Amino acid sequence: MSETVALPNSTEVNSCPVNHSVWTHFVASETSKNESNNADSCECPHVNRQIPSTSEKGCTSDAINESNNMPLLPNQKPSADQRFPLDTSRQLSNIPRATPKVDKNSANKTEEEVWIYPSEQMFFNAMKRKNWKPREEDMRVVVPIHNAVNEKAWKEILEWEKLHVQHCGEPKLVKFQGRANDITPKARLLNLLGYKLPFDRHDWVIDRCGKRVTYVIDFYAGQPNPEFPQNVSFYLDVRPALTLEGVLDRFRRFLRSIIE
Secondary structure, eight states: OOEEEOOOOOSSOOSOTTSHHHHHHHSOOSSOHHHHTTOOOOOOOOTTOEEOOOOOTTOOOOOEETTTTEESSOOOSOOTTOSSOOOOOEEEEEEEBSSOOOOTTOSOHHHHHEEEEOOHHHHHHHHHHTTOOOOGGGHHHHHHHHHHHHHHHHHHHHHHHGGGTTTOSOOEEEEEEEOTTSOOHHHHHHHHTTOOOOSEEEEEEEEETTEEEEEEEEEEEOOOOTTOTTSEEEEEEEEEOSSHHHHHHHHHHHHHHHHO
16 A cells, blocks of 8 residues: 655655656756666654754764764765755754764753654755765755655554564664665566556664664655645555565564454
């Protein structure tokens, strides 16, 4: 079943930026298709919980956080050729960190325990760093959609984790990686049967109470809703990776779907 996301009111944007075939309508790439498919993965947000931005005075770094492929020091500075300021506030997610940042002086412990979504400015800077040509006015649409897609992915993972709730009731996200160029065997098979290839793929590694487990996520553009044509529609195919345990989980869930 497809998930839909309502777009903010805008006269500038009328397409879905999550679909890579439509993404070029927003940001014309200066690089090849292969390079553009390696766009940064971003931290997972929750729309309704917001935290203030922090200053970066005197701090710059190109070091990359291996857990999410984003800079270790968030770049909130406007680009030299940026036309107008972008929002620098960041939003907390419902996705718990497996290795929370420990800061005994932090007044907001929740901020240390969950993944934090990038601001509009961070998203814009990340795209510039990948040699895209982002438009400032598109960030207010791109960021919430990216947010909703990642939240949906985590909810789907939690559905799978119900198979292990007796052993672990609180899985946490360790890291994730974008692998748009690595088509999964299932996606290739479906493509041979006439279905479109997914526009993106992620591998998410979770901590199941001390055990690391990988989930594979294929991202597809969903069918538009005739009643709400302005809304974005997407479909996520989330399942455990092809390990022995992953195959067993897929079979168990298949049997459960038949019984229920």
